[in-house]
Amino acid sequence: MPTRSKSAKSEPTKSEPAIWLRKDLLDTADLNLADFNLIFETTEAMIEVRERPVARTTTLRGTTLATLFYENSTRTRASFEIAGKALGADVVNLSASQSSVGKGESLIDTVRTLEAIGADILVLRHPLSGASTLASKYTNASVINAGDGMHAHPTQALLDLFTIKQHLGELSGRKIVIVGDILHSRVARSNIWALLTLGAQITLCGPATLLPKYFTQHKSDLQNVTVTTNLKTALSNADVVMTLRLQKERQRNSIIPSLSEYIRNYQINNDTIALAKSTAIVMHPGPVNAGFEISQEVAEGKQSVISAQITNGVAIRMALLYLFATRTTDFPA
Numbered sequence: 496m497p498t499r500s501k502s503a504k505s506e507p508t509k510s511e512p513a514i515w516l517r518k519d520l521l522d523t524a525d526l527n528l529a530d531f532n533l534i535f536e537t538t539e540a541m542i543e544v545r546e547r548p549v550a551r552t553t554t555l556r557g558t559t560l561a562t563l564f565y566e567n568s569t570r571t572r573a574s575f576e577i578a579g580k581a582l583g584a585d586v587v588n589l590s591a592s593q594s595s596v597g598k599g600e601s602l603i604d605t606v607r608t609l610e611a612i613g614a615d616i617l618v619l620r621h622p623l624s625g626a627s628t629l630a631s632k633y634t635n636a637s638v639i640n641a642g643d644g645m646h647a648h649p650t651q652a653l654l655d656l657f658t659i660k661q662h663l664g665e666l667s668g669r670k671i672v673i674v675g676d677i678l679h680s681r682v683a684r685s686n687i688w689a690l691l692t693l694g695a696q697i698t699l700c701g702p703a704t705l706l707p708k709y710f711t712q713h714k715s716d717l718q719n720v721t722v723t724t725n726l727k728t729a730l731s732n733a734d735v736v737m738t739l740r741l742q743k744e745r746q747r748n749s750i751i752p753s754l755s756e757y758i759r760n761y762q763i764n765n766d767t768i769a770l771a772k773s774t775a776i777v778m779h780p781g782p783v784n785a786g787f788e789i790s791q792e793v794a795e796g797k798q799s800v801i802s803a804q805i806t807n808g809v810a811i812r813m814a815l816l817y818l819f820a821t822r823t824t825d826f827p828a
C-alpha cells in the first residue's frame with residue numbers, strides 16, 4: 496500500500512487562491528481541500544454546459560487531448576472523449592493494440608511521441624502501478640491517470656465523491672462503506688484518500704484476504720477508517736454503500752473460498768441494504784457483475800446512483816480538462 500504524499504495532508508489556507516496549478520493528476524492523495532472544491536465547482540459549471548440545447552463550447556479549441564489505453568475501458572475512455580469534444584478540443588484515441596507498442600515501443604517513447612505531435616493533455620490507463628507517474632516525468636504534457644494497476648483511479652473517485660455530494664450534501668461525518676475486493680482496487684484506494692481529506696468516516700468490509708493490512712497497521716494515522724469482515728456491522732448506519740467489482744479471477748487464485756460463499760456473506764441485495772440507513776445510496780464504479788457483488792434489484796433499485804455516477808463522469812472529466820488546459824503555472828502578481 497503506498498503512503499500518502501505530504502501534500503495530501505496539508506490543509507489549504509484561507510489565502511490560498513482557487514486556481515489550478517498542478518501539472519498532472521496522478522492520485523487523489525495529492526489533492527487538498529481547495530483542489531477538491533475547485534474541481535467540484537468547475538464540474539457544476541460543466542453540468543450547466545451539458546444541459547444546454549447544444550451541449551458544446553469552443554473553450555478548448557486548439558488544445559489536443561490524447562487518450563492512451565493499455566487496458567480495456569468503457570466508461571473512462573468514452574467519457575474523456577465526449578468531455579474533450581464537448582469543450583472543443585481535438586481528441587486522439589490510442590489503444591496499445593493499435594499503437595506501435597505492439598512493435599516494442601516503450602511507454603516513455605509513446606508518451607514523448609504524443610507530445611511531439613502536439614498532445615497537451617495525456618490520459619493514460621495502464622496495468623502497472625506507477626505507469627502514470629513514470630509517464631509524467633518524461634513529458635511536459637499534463638498526465639491524467641485513468642487507472643494504473645492496483646494504485647489509483649483518481650477521476651473515478653472524483654466522480655464518486657461528486658455524486659455523493661449531489662445526493663447527500665457535504666461529506667464530512669458521513670459514513671461511507673466500501674465493500675468487496677479492496678486489496679486489489681485502485682478505485683477504493685483513490686476514494687479512501689479523497690474521503691479522508693473531505694472528513695468522511697470510512698468503513699472497509701470484505702473477506703480478510705481482500706482487505707489491505709495497511710489500514711489495520713496504521714490506525715493512529717487513519718482514525719476515520721474502520722476495517723471489518725462483518726457486513727452487518729459495516730452497514731449499520733451507513734449513508735453510502737460503495738460496492739466493488741468482484742474480480743472473479745481472484746477465486747481461481749484461491750483468495751476467496753468460493754463465489755457462493757462470497758455472495759452469501761458480502762453481496763449487497765435487498766436484505767443487506769436494509770441494514771443501512773433508509774436514505775443510503777448505493778454506488779458501483781462499474782463494470783457491474785449483477786448477481787455477484789450486487790443483486791440486479793439493488794443495482795437498478797431506487798437507492799442506486801450508478802447511472803448518475805456514469806453521467807457525472809463526463810462533467811468531472813470536462814472540469815479536469817478545462818482546469819489543465821487553462822492552468823496557471825505561476826501565482827498572479
Ligand code: CP
Pocket residue numbers: 567568569570571572642651780781782
Ligand atoms: N470504472 C471504470 O473505470 O470503468 P471502465 O473500466 O469501463 O473505464
